[in-house]
Structure formats: C-alpha cells, structure tokens
Amino acid sequence: MADATLDIVAMGDAIVDVIASCDDEFLTRHRLPKGSMQLLTPAQADELYAAMGVAREMSGGSAANSMAGIAAMGGSSAFIGQVAEDQLGLIFEHDMHALGVRFETPPLEDGPPTGRCLILVTPDGQRTMNTCPGASHELSVDALDRDMIASASILFLEGYLFGPAKPRAAMMEAIEVAHSAGRKVGFTLSESVCIAERKEPFTQMIDSGGVDLLFANEDEALQLTGRTDLQSALGELGAKVPTLVITKGPQGAIGIEAGQMIAIPAAPVEQVIDTTGAGDLFAAGFLAARCKGASLERCLWTGAIAAGEVIKHYGARPIVDLKTIVQL
Amino acid sequence: MADATLDIVAMGDAIVDVIASCDDEFLTRHRLPKGSMQLLTPAQADELYAAMGVAREMSGGSAANSMAGIAAMGGSSAFIGQVAEDQLGLIFEHDMHALGVRFETPPLEDGPPTGRCLILVTPDGQRTMNTCPGASHELSVDALDRDMIASASILFLEGYLFGPAKPRAAMMEAIEVAHSAGRKVGFTLSESVCIAERKEPFTQMIDSGGVDLLFANEDEALQLTGRTDLQSALGELGAKVPTLVITKGPQGAIGIEAGQMIAIPAAPVEQVIDTTGAGDLFAAGFLAARCKGASLERCLWTGAIAAGEVIKHYGARPIVDLKTIVQL
Numbered sequence: 001m002a003d004a005t006l007d008i009v010a011m012g013d014a015i016v017d018v019i020a021s022c023d024d025e026f027l028t029r030h031r032l033p034k035g036s037m038q039l040l041t042p043a044q045a046d047e048l049y050a051a052m053g054v055a056r057e058m059s060g061g062s063a064a065n066s067m068a069g070i071a072a073m074g075g076s077s078a079f080i081g082q083v084a085e086d087q088l089g090l091i092f093e094h095d096m097h098a099l100g101v102r103f104e105t106p107p108l109e110d111g112p113p114t115g116r117c118l119i120l121v122t123p124d125g126q127r128t129m130n131t132c133p134g135a136s137h138e139l140s141v142d143a144l145d146r147d148m149i150a151s152a153s154i155l156f157l158e159g160y161l162f163g164p165a166k167p168r169a170a171m172m173e174a175i176e177v178a179h180s181a182g183r184k185v186g187f188t189l190s191e192s193v194c195i196a197e198r199k200e201p202f203t204q205m206i207d208s209g210g211v212d213l214l215f216a217n218e219d220e221a222l223q224l225t226g227r228t229d230l231q232s233a234l235g236e237l238g239a240k241v242p243t244l245v246i247t248k249g250p251q252g253a254i255g256i257e258a259g260q261m262i263a264i265p266a267a268p269v270e271q272v273i274d275t276t277g278a279g280d281l282f283a284a285g286f287l288a289a290r291c292k293g294a295s296l297e298r299c300l301w302t303g304a305i306a307a308g309e310v311i312k313h314y315g316a317r318p319i320v321d322l323k324t325i326v327q328l
Numbered sequence: 329m330a331d332a333t334l335d336i337v338a339m340g341d342a343i344v345d346v347i348a349s350c351d352d353e354f355l356t357r358h359r360l361p362k363g364s365m366q367l368l369t370p371a372q373a374d375e376l377y378a379a380m381g382v383a384r385e386m387s388g389g390s391a392a393n394s395m396a397g398i399a400a401m402g403g404s405s406a407f408i409g410q411v412a413e414d415q416l417g418l419i420f421e422h423d424m425h426a427l428g429v430r431f432e433t434p435p436l437e438d439g440p441p442t443g444r445c446l447i448l449v450t451p452d453g454q455r456t457m458n459t460c461p462g463a464s465h466e467l468s469v470d471a472l473d474r475d476m477i478a479s480a481s482i483l484f485l486e487g488y489l490f491g492p493a494k495p496r497a498a499m500m501e502a503i504e505v506a507h508s509a510g511r512k513v514g515f516t517l518s519e520s521v522c523i524a525e526r527k528e529p530f531t532q533m534i535d536s537g538g539v540d541l542l543f544a545n546e547d548e549a550l551q552l553t554g555r556t557d558l559q560s561a562l563g564e565l566g567a568k569v570p571t572l573v574i575t576k577g578p579q580g581a582i583g584i585e586a587g588q589m590i591a592i593p594a595a596p597v598e599q600v601i602d603t604t605g606a607g608d609l610f611a612a613g614f615l616a617a618r619c620k621g622a623s624l625e626r627c628l629w630t631g632a633i634a635a636g637e638v639i640k641h642y643g644a645r646p647i648v649d650l651k652t653i654v655q656l
Contacts, residue, residue, distance in 0.1 A: 018419075020426075054396075054426045056643065057385035057419065068382075087415040087441070091346075091385065098348075098382045113415070315384065 001182035004153040006102075007075040007291040008186075011171055012063025012158030013136040014081030014105070015115040016088045017276070019314055020055040022120045027128055034122065037129040037160075037191045045132035048118055057088075058315040059095035060117055061136070062190055063158035065277045065316045069284025069306055071099040072322040075291055078102035078148055080174075082139040082167075088114035089135070095317075105143050108135045125272035125311065131160075139167040149174050150181035153291050154213070156283070159190030163198055175210050186213035188283055189220040199224065206240050213243040213290075215283050221246055234261075245300070247282050249275075253304060255296045264300045267308030277316025282307040285326060292328045302326050329510035332481040334430075335403040335619040336514075339499055340391025340486030341464040342409030342433070343443040344416045345604070347642055348383040350448045355456055362450065365457040365488075365519045373460035376446055385416075386643040387423035388445055389464070390518055391486035393605045393644045397612025397634055399427040400650040403619055406430035406476055408502075410495075412463040416442035423645075433471050436463045453600035453639065459488075467495040477502055478509035481619050482541070484611070487518030491526050503538045514541035516611055517548040527552065534568050541571040541618075543611050549574055562589075573628070575610050577603075581632060583624045592628045595636030605644025610635040613654060620656045630654050 027034050030048065040048065059068075067077040079096055083089030085107040092114060096103035115134035121127050139161065149155055155178035161167045175185050187210075189202070202224060205211060214237065218230055225233040230246075238244045238256040246254045252265040285306030289299040305326055309318050355362050358376065368376065387396075395405040407424055411417030413435040420442060424431035443462035449455050467489065477483055483506035489495045503513050515538075517530070530552060533539060542565065546558055553561040558574075566572045566584040574582045580593040613634030617627040633654055637646050 049422060050425070052422075052426065054387070054423045054645065055419075059382070091383075094377060094380075095382045097378070098380065317382065 004151060004183065006078055006148065006152040008067065008070055008154045008156055008287055009078040009080065009149055009152040010063035010067045010156040010158070011080045011139070011161065011167070011174060013061040013115060013131070013133060013160050014064060014083045014092050015061040015117050015131065015133070015136055016091055017058050017060035017117050017119050017316060018049065018055045019058065019119045019121060019274070019276070020053045022053060022122060024122055027120065027122065032120065032128050032130065034128050035126050037131060040118070040130050040132045042132055045116070045118060045130065048130055052118060052120065056314065057091065058317070059092050060316045062160055062188065062280050063156055064096070065280035066156065066284040066287070067101045068096070068099050068317040069281045069322065070288045071101050072318045073284065073288040073306065073326050073328060074323045075288040078152065080105050080139070080143060080145065082108055082135045082143060083114045084108045084111060084135040086113050088116060102148070104145065108138055111135055111138050119276055121274045121276070121314065125275050127274055127276040129276070136161070137164040137167060139170055141170045141173050144170055144174055144177070146177050149177045150183070152183060154184045154186050154287060156186040156287060157188070159188055159202070162201065168201065184212040185210060186215065186287060187211045188215040188279070189224065191220070211241050213245065214241040215245045215247070215279070217247045217249070217279065245286060247279055249278070253282065253300055255300045257296045260296060262297050262300060264297070264304055267304045269308050269312055272311050274314045275311050277310045278307045280316060281310040281318065288326070289328055294328070302328065332479060332511065334406055334476065334480040336395065336398055336482045336484050336615055337406040337408065337477055337480040338391035338395050338484040338486065339408045339467070339495070339502055340489050341389040341443060341459070341461060342392060342411045342420050343389040343445050343459065343461070343464055344419055345386050345388035345445050345447050345644060346377070346383045347386065347447045347449060347602070347604070348381045350381060350450060352450055355448065355450065360448065360456050360458065362456050363454050365459060368446070368458050368460045370460055373444070373446060373458065376458055380446060380448065384642065385419065386645070387420050388644045390488055390516065390608050391484055392424070393608035394484065394612040394615070395429045396424070396427050396645040397609045397650065398616045399429050400646045401612065401616040401634065401654050401656060402651045403616040406480065408433050408467070408471060408473065410436055410463045410467040410471060411442045412436045412439060414441050416444060417463070430476070432473065436466055439463055439466050447604055449602045449604070449642070453603050455602055455604040457604070464489070465492040465495060467498055469498040469501050472498055472502055472505070474505050477505045478511070480511060482512045482514050482615060484514040484615060485516070487516055487530070490529065496529065512540040513538060514543065514611070514615060515539045516543035516607070517552065519548070539569050541573065542569040543573045543575070543607070545575045545577070545607065573614055575607055577606070581610065581628050583628045585624045588624060590625050590628060592625070592632055595632045597636050597640055600639050602642045603639050605638045606635045608644060609638040609646065616654070617656055622656070630656065
C-alpha cells in the first residue's frame, strides 16, 4: 500500500448557499419544519426565494464545507462534486480553490444550473434548509478521479448525495477504489430526512463493510436502526462500524471505537448566530485530527472546537484561521 | 405640479459585490491603492478574483445601496439600473424586491454579464473596490421609466455611471424629466477616481443648474473645483447648488444650504468592520429625512446614523431595521 499523499477526498453536493434571516412565523406560513432540510423543485425554489428577505450568498454543500474546514485546519483535502458552467458554479469553484481545496470536477455543460440551498435563519440561530440540487445530483461515475481517491487516507461521503441513483453509483464505485487502495471510508448520514427513503441502501452499505467511520446525529441513529432509545441504537451501529461518531448539538458528542465509548460536551459559545455547518465542521475537525493520528478523544474535541467556531457567524464555513485554534 | 407618489428614484450601477478579506500586503502586491475604486476589464477581474480569498456575495451598487437604505428607513424608493439575464442579475433583482424597492428595468438579453465589484476589506475595515461593470454600463435612455421619474420627489444619480456615454445620456434625459415635473435632482460624485476624467461634464451639469443636492467627500470637492483647501472649495460649490453635503468619514459631515453651514461629527462606532457603503447610506439617511421635510441638521444626523450602522458589518446595505434607529 502506497503512502497517502492527500489527507481526505470528499464527494458531496456542490451548492451555493443563499442565506436570509426570517422569523418563526415565516417558517410556519411556508410549512417548513424548523431545523430540517427539504429538497425543492426549481419552481418551488423560485417561489420560496421570491418570498425570502435580502440574502447573502456563500459557497456551501455539506461535505464541501467539511473539506473547507480541513483546509482551514492545515490538512490537505480535495472535493469531487458537480457544478454547472454558470456564475454560481464559478463562485463555488473559486471558494474551494481560494481555500486550497483541490477541486477539479469539470462543470456540467448541458443540464440543470448549479445547485443552491435557500437557508432561513431564525433569531434563535436555527437554520432551515431548502435545497434545489440542480447540477449537483448529476454527478456521475465518469467524474471520479480514481488516482486522487486512491491517494487519500480517507474518502468522505455525504448522505445527501446518496439518494439519487447516479451519484450513489459513483459513491459505491469510489468506495471500491478507496478500499482497494487500502484506504478508510467515512460517511455522514446528512439529516434524517434522507434516511426514511434510503434506509435500505444505507443499511446495506454499512452491513457490507463499506463504512469505516460513520457520522450521525441522534435522530439519524434512531431512524437508521428503527430503535427508540439512543443507547441501543449506539450498541447496534457501534458493532457494525469500526468508528462511530454521534453529534448531539448543544449536548456535545459521543465516539465509539474499539470497545471504548467517550462522551464530550459541546464547545462553549456565547451567542449562536447560525448553526448551518455545525455538523460539517464537527466532521472536519474529527477527520483532520484523525489524519494526524490523534486519539478518539482528541478527534472529538477538535470536532467540537471547529463546530463551535462556525455557529458564531453566518455561513457554513470557518471565517478564522482554525489552525491556531485547534493546534493539531 | 402633481403630488409626488414616490420619495426617491435612483439611477446607478446594478452590481453584485464579491467581498473577501485580505491583508495590506495583498493590496501592495496587486498595486491597488487602499480605499480606492478602479474599473477592471473582464480579464483583469478574473485574474484578481482568482487571487482573492474566500468571498461572500451581496447585492451592491452605490445608488442601489442608498435606495435599499431608504426602504429600510421606511421611505418609498425605486431604482433604475441594468443587469443581465443571469444568476447574478436575479440575485440583484431579488434583493431589491425583498427590500420593497421598485426595480423594473428589464434585464439585458445580449451583452455583457451582470456587473460585479470585487471588494477587498483590510483588517482596519477599509474597502478597496475593483469593479467590472458589465451590463451596468449598458443602461440606455430606453430603460427610463419617465412616469416613475416624474412621480418621485427626488431623482438621485450616481457619479460612477456618469462616465460611460450611454448611461450619461440616460441621466441627462432623466434630469430633464424630473425638472420638467418640478422635482429635485440629487447627485453623488462617487469617488474621486471618476472626477479626473469627467470633470468637464460634471462641471457643466452643475453649472447649468442640473443638480439641486450635491453629495461629495472632501477629496471629490477638491478635485472637482481644482482647489487645494476645503474651505474655498466649499465656497465655490456651495454657491452653485442649493444644497451641498460633504462627507468626511470619521470626521463627520458638513451641510451647506440657504447660506447656512452646519458641521456634525460621525456617529460613534465601537468597531469598524467594513466601510463599504458608508457614503451610500449617509446619502440614504439624508434623503430619507429630507423627504419627510426635515431640517438640514436633522438630515445630516440621519445620514450619520445610517452610515454608522453599515460600517459595523460586512456588506454595503443595512442588516437591521433602520426605522427604529433613525425615527423619522
């Protein structure tokens, strides 16, 4: 097995976030469950956008945010995801390159525009996401850079992109490539909304040994196992994957690995402005520390610190130099 | 003369800002004078963008920012400016409508893309602007909504757009329409960089009585008059326009009207994050107060308060409800 020349390569949605503030009443009126993620058709997205307030645009995408975070912590990362040949695609590409994340997937020439996520942030800092995935869901097996995947210590996959058939096939192929090269595969379940429809392929992938590090929140762990108490869900999942990481928002996180279970609190944050990207940055911190050979506990703390930074401001990517904060 | 049914209609650049942080060394390396505005060709803009850090996108444009500010203060405003039929154009249009600003100029179908301004913000909060005007400079006399102009108390014009011949002709025509309807015309000189090349048409317009309210900063006042001391420049300009407003950044502002000169200090601001839009919001506050019949002094204070809000955060438009702050 050749030495890895890259820390992490991720596959996920290539999305530009469109972030606006709103009050709780707006969510109720538009029947949007607070804190959720829903997929919108282009027509639904246009309608919601027209009703939304003034917005700022910032590059997003769950696994892409994680790769941005890893670069900000001094790790080497790459991203495979599909944008279109348009202005939002150029913005996404620019922001990846500006962070030093390798991103070489050619833009889609004919097809839907670059995906966008309409994010509504309520005064309590909760984010409600409304994604119009566009080109993002057109990611195909042809877009895979097999050499790049084989060169990275960890392949990191985003559950959001595991729903549509085309990118799912690309992910399954990427897992093959990574495991054949002796690499690890990380997977984040990405919101319980995905799990209801995708429980079978998710379970199959995990049962077949496709996943070495599994990231989930409490809800996702319960839904995936069909259990009602977290303890037994953790027992079931922990027996299936070598490393299990469960995030619990303000209650911190739990890691299970090699028969050991460690729980840590969340990093203290004075004022939560926008929770978008908290899970993505938690995964980034965990993975960046893991690539440096850190212990389970150190990986969890690093995740908590990175997540704590990103919820202090609007946008799902760090705005400060995380290197000095996490000190890996 | 019919009663005005609209407070203010503005003509200016329709631009999306692309905002990134940088250090002073970056400005030096790219030969960008701090605090300035320069026009870039598309190729120059692509090159600078590639060198810039991670960015956030927010709608901008000088007079457009002013109209956003007036809407945020509870005034009625409209904007005439040229975007293209593309994603940035849709973002600009959305943000105007989300604020309640009337914006009905049809997008350009064939021609350059929507303009963007690459804004570099240094740690001292100073902004250095690099504008690729794109479709914005294609604004033509055909885009004028004469009824709308005639219905507004004040027509407000942006100096940036007074350079290129096509939009300048549209502005001259708009002044005719406004004055024929018995309305006032406000003009902002928009950065001294414009004045060197446009001194003659500027002077001509002012001398011919085209301008009722003139907004300028110290530098612009000196350059336009060719004088070296502010006092004599104020004397010269104050004699030519009914209302003269000179902004002096952290030193406050001066207003001259009907033989009266009033100086006010700047609003106190704990930490300046990004000065982009300070002049635009000063003009917004002044004009919003003026439309309510406020005194020169009250107009100046309102401008100072609005400018003080916008420099506390990234982006050139207010993010809080200015109505409660300015209490017009």
